Amino acid sequence: MKFKKVFIGVFVLLMAGIFCVSSVQAADPYNLGVALGFTGTGTLYSKDQMEGIQVAVDEINAKGGFLGKYPVKIFQQDTQTKPDVGVRTVKDLILRDKVRAVINDYSSAVAVAVKPICREYKVIHIAAISNSENITKINYSPYTFQVVPNSYMQAKAASYAVAQMAKTKGWKEYVTLASDYEWGRSTQEEVVADLKKVAPFLKVKKELWPKLGETQFASFVTSIMSMKPDFVYACLASKDNVTFTEQARPYGFFDKIPYVGSMQSVTELITEAKTMPRGLVAISRAPFFAHMDVPMMANFVKNYRVKYKGKYPSDWAVMGYDAVYALKQGVEKAGSIDNDKVKDAMKGLTVDLTRGKLQFRPIDNQLRCSSYVGVVKDDPKYPFPILAEVIEIKAADSERPEAEIVAARQAEKK
Secondary structure, eight states: OHHHHHHHHHHHHHHHHHHHHHHHHTOOOEEEEEEEOSSSTTHHHHHHHHHHHHHHHHHHHTTTSBTTTBOEEEEEEEOTTOHHHHHHHHHHHHHTSOOSEEEOOSSHHHHHHHHHHHHHTTOEEEESSOOOTHHHHSSOOTTEEEOSOOHHHHHHHHHHHHHHHHHHHTOOEEEEEEOSSHHHHHHHHHHHHHHHHHOTTOEEEEEEOOOTTOOOOHHHHHHHHHHOOSEEEEEOOHHHHHHHHHHHGGGTHHHHSOEEEEEOOHHHHHHTTTTSOTTOEEEESOOGGGOTTSHHHHHHHHHHHHHTTTOOOOHHHHHHHHHHHHHHHHHHHHTSOOHHHHHHHHTTOEEEETTEEEEEETTTTEEOOOEEEEEEEOOTTSSSOEEEEEEEEOGGGTSOOHHHHHHHHHHHHO
C-alpha cells in the first residue's frame, strides 16, 4: 500500500512536470504587426524594411523567440502610403490579429495618424523609417517609439554640412526643392530656419514644392536652371528622388548646379549605381557601411546577404532590423510581453543595435541616433557607389533641446 502511494505521488509529480514543460513550449506567439506602404510612393523603402524585419525575426525565433519562449509571428498589411488606409489596417491588426506591437510606416503622415490608435489600444508603436519629428514631439504617446533620426535631427545635420560648404565656396543664394507633405515640409522648414542662424549670409531665392509622387519634374528642372542659384537644397525621397535625378540628368543639371542635402540611401546608391551623378553631397539615415566595425552590423549584413542572395541591406533594412531588436530588449528588461511593462521598460532604455549603443530619450522616446552626410563616390569594395568622407552627426549635436519640446506640448494644450 505504501509503495502504491509513493508510485502515485511520483506519477503526479512527473505529470505536473510534463504539463509545465508543455506549457512553456506551447506559449502563445508574440504577434507583431507590420503596416507599411508596400504600394504607393513608399514601395521601395517598405520592401527593404520588411526584409530587415524578417532577418531579425528569423534570428530571434531560432533562439526560441522573445524571452526564449514567445516565437514572433509577423502579420503584414499594406497601408498604400495613405493615412486613412493606415488607420484601417492597423485597427485590423490590433482587433483581428491581436498584435502586441506595430512597426509602421514609410509615410510620416500615416505614422502620425496611426499613433493615437495604438495609444487607445495600448499597443507598442515603432516608427522605424518615417521620421517626422511630430511623431514623438507633440500629441505625445508613451507607446510610440522612433528608431530613425527625426526630421529635426536630419535638418540640423544637413544645415551643418551646407553651412560649411557655403563658407568655403562663397555661396549666397539657394533654391529649395521639397516634397509637399509632412516630411518634406518639416525638414525644409527646419533647414531654412537653421541656416538663418548658422549661415545668415545665405538667402532663399525660391521654395519649390512638388507634390508627393510627382512624375513630371521637367518644369522644376528648367525653373531652377533659369534662376541660376548657387546651389539647390533638396528634400526628395524614394521614387520622387529617383525620378527627379533621372529627369534632371539630360539637362546637364548636376554639372551646372550643386545639388546638396538630397537623401541618397543605400537603396538609391544600388538602384542608380550606373547613373547617379558622383560628387553629390547627400544625407543618409543608417548606411550599413558607416558601422561595419560594430559586430552586430557585420553579423546583420552577413545574414542579410545570405538570405537575399548577395544583396546589401539598405538604410531601411537596417532600421527595420533595429526596430525588432529594440523591442526585444524592451521585452527582456520588462521580463514580460505585457505592453504596459514593455513601454515602461523602453522609456529611457539604452539598446545595443547595429548602429551602436543608443538610448531612447525619456522625454519623447526618440532614439538618440546619428545622421550621416557624405559625398557620392565609387568604392572598390562595393559594386555601387557609397557615401565617402562621411561626417557622422551624433544626436547630442542635432536633437532639439528638451525645453523646446516641453514648450511645444504646452502650446498644443492651449
